[in-house]
Amino acid sequence: MYRCQCQFIPDDVLKRWACDPQLSEEICKNADYSARLTQHLRDIRLQTKRLAGFLLETHPLSTLTENPEVTLFDCKQTLSLPGSQVRDPATSADITVSRTYTETDHLATFLRQVFKRNSMDNAGMTLMSSVHYGRKYNNAMWNGLQMIYGDGDGELFIDFTTGTDVIGHELAHGLTQYTLQLDYDEEPGGLNESISDCFGSMFRQWRFQQDSASADWLIGKEILGRTSLSRGFTCLRDMSNPGGKHCLAAQPAHYEQLKRGMDPHYTSGPPNLAFSTACKQAGGNSWDTVGQVWFHVITSAGQRPRMSMAEFAARTRQAATELFGKESAVESGVNAGWQKVGL
Numbered sequence: 001m002y003r004c005q006c007q008f009i010p011d012d013v014l015k016r017w018a019c020d021p022q023l024s025e026e027i028c029k030n031a032d033y034s035a036r037l038t039q040h041l042r043d044i045r046l047q048t049k050r051l052a053g054f055l056l057e058t059h060p061l062s063t064l065t066e067n068p069e070v071t072l073f074d075c076k077q078t079l080s081l082p083g084s085q086v087r088d089p090a091t092s093a094d095i096t097v098s099r100t101y102t103e104t105d106h107l108a109t110f111l112r113q114v115f116k117r118n119s120m121d122n123a124g125m126t127l128m129s130s131v132h133y134g135r136k137y138n139n140a141m142w143n144g145l146q147m148i149y150g151d152g153d154g155e156l157f158i159d160f161t162t163g164t165d166v167i168g169h170e171l172a173h174g175l176t177q178y179t180l181q182l183d184y185d186e187e188p189g190g191l192n193e194s195i196s197d198c199f200g201s202m203f204r205q206w207r208f209q210q211d212s213a214s215a216d217w218l219i220g221k222e223i224l225g226r227t228s229l230s231r232g233f234t235c236l237r238d239m240s241n242p243g244g245k246h247c248l249a250a251q252p253a254h255y256e257q258l259k260r261g262m263d264p265h266y267t268s269g270p271p272n273l274a275f276s277t278a279c280k281q282a283g284g285n286s287w288d289t290v291g292q293v294w295f296h297v298i299t300s301a302g303q304r305p306r307m308s309m310a311e312f313a314a315r316t317r318q319a320a321t322e323l324f325g326k327e328s329a330v331e332s333g334v335n336a337g338w339q340k341v342g343l
């Protein structure tokens with residue numbers, strides 16, 4: 001079994017499609033190709049994580065700029081990274097380019113306004129994205145240095161930049177890289193994936209100005225292709241109902257259901273449910289309430305690559321009390337969230 005990296009689609013989803021006898025050979029071949037290509041990009045990710053850890057340990061990062069630059073590259077369906085730079089992405093006629101630029105820029109604003117954070121490293125790191133990566137590539141990922149988005153094959157998935165939560169999810173992996181430095185296996189891996197879902201979902205809610213009660217808490221709703229939709233799937237994951245049949249990658253909802261060696265895209269189920277439950281119980285906007293608690297823990301605990309879910313839960317309970325007060329709606333929400341998943 002190979003380990004997860006920071007891609008959006010779990011390996012086994014692509015592998016499952018690749019072996020599906022009811023699908024055309026082209027769809028299957030492409031799913032298999034996407035899964036294998038994704039594995040090869042993993043090594044870069046691990047190396048850049050180590051580099052970021054070294055920099056954090058040895059020298060405090062000095063600030064590059066007060067507002068991070070957003071750069072856009074077009075791979076033109078090749079595998080050449082980063083691709084050719086798009087000079088004026090905001091006004092590009094290519095909807096993928098202009099959308100990715102606009103949403104990434106909004107994400108920088110979201111981090112700055114809501115969390116007082118200057119880019120992922122808090123030192124103005126340039127937000128670099130490559131779109132149209134590969135031919136019909138069925139994934140999106142943070143490779144440790146930049147964002148990479150495939151166009152999807154149109155059957156299983158469509159253009160990955162269509163999902164605001166996909167963009168937020170991947171960039172949040174950068175945030176984790178420059179803060180907790182969580183590993184990608186077992187409980188730290190599940191926390192890593194969950195933090196990306198939490199920030200991806202919060203970013204989508206913030207963009208559409210949805211409070212915790214009106215949000216759908218779905219992940220990957222906008223990127224499913226017609227074959228996925230025709231089989232009754234409506235999302236990749238559901239933070240409020242991790243085991244739902246409408247999820248392409250249904251997850252365990254309770255901590256006790258986690259097993260050793262599980263892909264972090266599945267072990268993220270319990271912390272996802274804890275977060276969405278806490279937000280709904282606290283009321284208001286996720287990014288003003290429980291999101292602040294999560295962000296505080298992520299940015300104040302130092303490098304904790306092997307952090308357990310119990311430790312993360314304990315730290316969020318403590319932070320909720322510190323930031324919002326004992327017996328506040330946020331504190332009781334955070335408690336209720338973790339209790340629901342057995343932590």
Ligand SMILES: [Zn+2]
Nearest residue numbers: 006007008196
């Ligand atoms: Zn991820």
